[in-house]
Amino acid sequence: MFKPISDLVKSLQKDSQELLTNRYKIGNLVGKGAMGQVYKAFDTNNNDTVVAIKFLSQALLDSKMRDRFQKEAKISALLGEQSDHIVRVKDYGVDDSQVPFYVMEYLEGYDLDQLVKKKPLSFPKFLSLIRQICLGLECAHNGILVNNELAPIIHRDIKPSNIFLAKDEKGGHFVKILDFGIAQIHNPDESLTQKSFMGTPEYCSPEQMAEDELKATSDIYSLGVLMYQMLTQQTPIKAEAHNFQSWYKAHNEFPPKKLPTYLELPKDLDDLIMSCLHKSPARRPQNIREILKVIIPLDREYNSDGEINQKSQEASSALLPINTVYRQSFWPQDKPQKKIVFPNLVEAQEGAFSSLWSMLESDEVLHFQPKSTFCFTHFMFQATPHPMILWVNLLYNRTYEPKWLPCYLDLKTDIGAQISTNLISQKKYHILLFELGHPSGYKQKLTVNVASEKLKQLQNFLLKASSWQGEGQPEGSKIILKKQFESVKKTILAAVARAK
Structure with a gap:
């Protein structure tokens, strides 16, 4: 019998001398998700550095979920080294009760869902956060090495609660993309078709709902839903009921609502968001770089505080062809x-x-x-x-x-x-x-x-x-x-x- 995670953690918390794998001192519960629970902890091998430890949920302790959990840790570890906008995983292990866990950086802040529920984002804040989200997603889509081949990572669950807003040095928000638990690796040796549906229906692309082959354009559809919601507090598509069949019909048949005119968005941004929401993957932006071409100049315009310096002048050259930049x-x-x-x-x-x-x-x-x-x-x-x-x-x-x-x-x-x-x-x-x-x-x-x-x-x-x-x-x-x-x-x- 496995010891329930709550009992395991309580025993570690009660006995201050008892450490997880003789290294980590367990603190308070800081979050729960579909796949597990996250606790604040202290790394005694590294001057009691504060870390976060995620345990696989007790209800999911089968070989399939263990493999998925381990894959999440591996993907996050590799991508976190390549992008500051993906949560960084530092260690993976199994405790004495055979419960898998992984150790990640501890972040102070809250998720985007909490922010959006309070009020729609201001336009400058929206641009700053979307730019950072895109940079993290672009890194994932660029991929990791699998069987000596570069394999893109499709997140499959881009939504507000998986976007963490850590505090930066200037009092603003620094984006960290979380939860690669259902991410799909495009292994060149395997079919790219989903074996079964996984995701959050409200944000899923039509092809993800249909369990078809997924590419970066599927995450881009979810990003379109996210962008719409950040600006309006609403999603662009509504289902007739909260079940899979209704959401399947909504994403495949219902046109997305137009963005409200009172937002007075620049036309290229309005067009961009609506193109991300197109039913056909071929008619969406084909990669994150196409989105950044619109977001980056707007972000510089609205978040520069009117300061013109050498750095911003150099940055503005990103709008030009590469030969002109050189x-x-x-x-x-x-x-x-x-x-x-x-x-x-x-x-x-x-x-x-x-x-x-x-x-x-x-x-x-x-x-x-x-x-x-x-x-x-x-x-x-x-x-x-x-x-x-x-x-x-x-x-x-x-x-x-x-x-x-x-x-x-x-x-x-x-x-x-x-x-x-x-x-x-x-x-x-x-x-x-x-x-x-x-x-x-x-x-x-x-x-x-x-x-x-x-x-x-x-x-x-x-x-x-x-x-x-x-x-x-x-x-x-x-x-x-x-x-x-x-x-x-x-x-x-x-x-x-x-x-x-």
């Missing part, structure tokens, strides 16, 4: 005008793009023109003492001396993780070559496509980095990687010369 780029003032290499993430009309920026001597810049230059990409990884990638680029032209452009990506920093994730999703990047003493614009731009085996390699590095725990020692890994790089230089150069 043409208007300058060597950053915070970077020395030396022969250095650094990574950059650039926002543009087509999406975000990873890039490498470097300054070279004038003659070197002239040597490496796009039509005559081959760029060889090589990734090296060091897990300990710190998860670090050495991103090596070799510019090769038979006529001239080859040029190495090595760059480190610290996977425990936002920029390192974002650059790596973006390389995987975009499958290409750009190299901008600036001339020493002339920071006003690049002289050469090279576009590099990343081979599929390199993308799998990168995803594997991110997977390994997600399970890393310890004190940051990036310099230690840099030293190791630099030695390894020097030892393989000749081998790489010989292989490139033979191939070309």
Whole structure:
């Protein structure tokens, strides 16, 4: 017999010396969901850091639900490392009574459902929250590695109670997407069709209600319902009764209500929300980036407080095509005008793009023109003492001396993780070559496509980095990687010369 979770927790709470798996001191109940209960706890192995622990519900203790619960922990752990807008999972285990649990970051705040029930959101607040929700969803849709293939994650339960609003340093709200318990992994080796319906009918797409194949457009439909509700406190579609059959009919047959004219929404936003609610997946935005193209400029307009600075000017360039963004780029003032290499993430009309920026001597810049230059990409990884990638680029032209452009990506920093994730999703990047003493614009731009085996390699590095725990020692890994790089230089150069 399993000991009920309530009895288990009470015994741990009563005896302050008794710890869950000899590590976690259990505190008060802080939340309940369909799959389990969440308790505040303290990590005694980490200076009593406050964490949240989710136990699988006693009524769901069968092998199928255990597997789903473990999958939720795995998905959240991987995605939480790649996006600040997805709740971060730190540990998974089974207690003495064979009840599965996982440990996640402890968040102060409340969910979006509580906020929406009080009153409709102001337009600036709506834009800020939707932008953050979209960034988290985009990360999930970009996917994780399954059987050495990149597999998108479809959340399947986007609704207000699964959007947590944590307090940020400025007194605002920082979004965390919760509950990947019914998320669907697009495993390339399996059918994408749902085995049975799961979700919250009020927010489900027609194809989810029909148990058909799901893509990112299904989450986008749910996001459309969410956006409508945030602005009006109502959902755009009403069922005749609160049962599955009625909701199935409503989502498949009833047109969504128009947004009230008193909201005076910009036309492109009104059109966007209604397009998310289209019955046909093909007529909705096909990815989150299409939604962000509308949301980001509005968010900047309504949440900038009238301040115009260099950062906001640079951000506004995201509305332009990528080639225009690059043409208007300058060597950053915070970077020395030396022969250095650094990574950059650039926002543009087509999406975000990873890039490498470097300054070279004038003659070197002239040597490496796009039509005559081959760029060889090589990734090296060091897990300990710190998860670090050495991103090596070799510019090769038979006529001239080859040029190495090595760059480190610290996977425990936002920029390192974002650059790596973006390389995987975009499958290409750009190299901008600036001339020493002339920071006003690049002289050469090279576009590099990343081979599929390199993308799998990168995803594997991110997977390994997600399970890393310890004190940051990036310099230690840099030293190791630099030695390894020097030892393989000749081998790489010989292989490139033979191939070309």
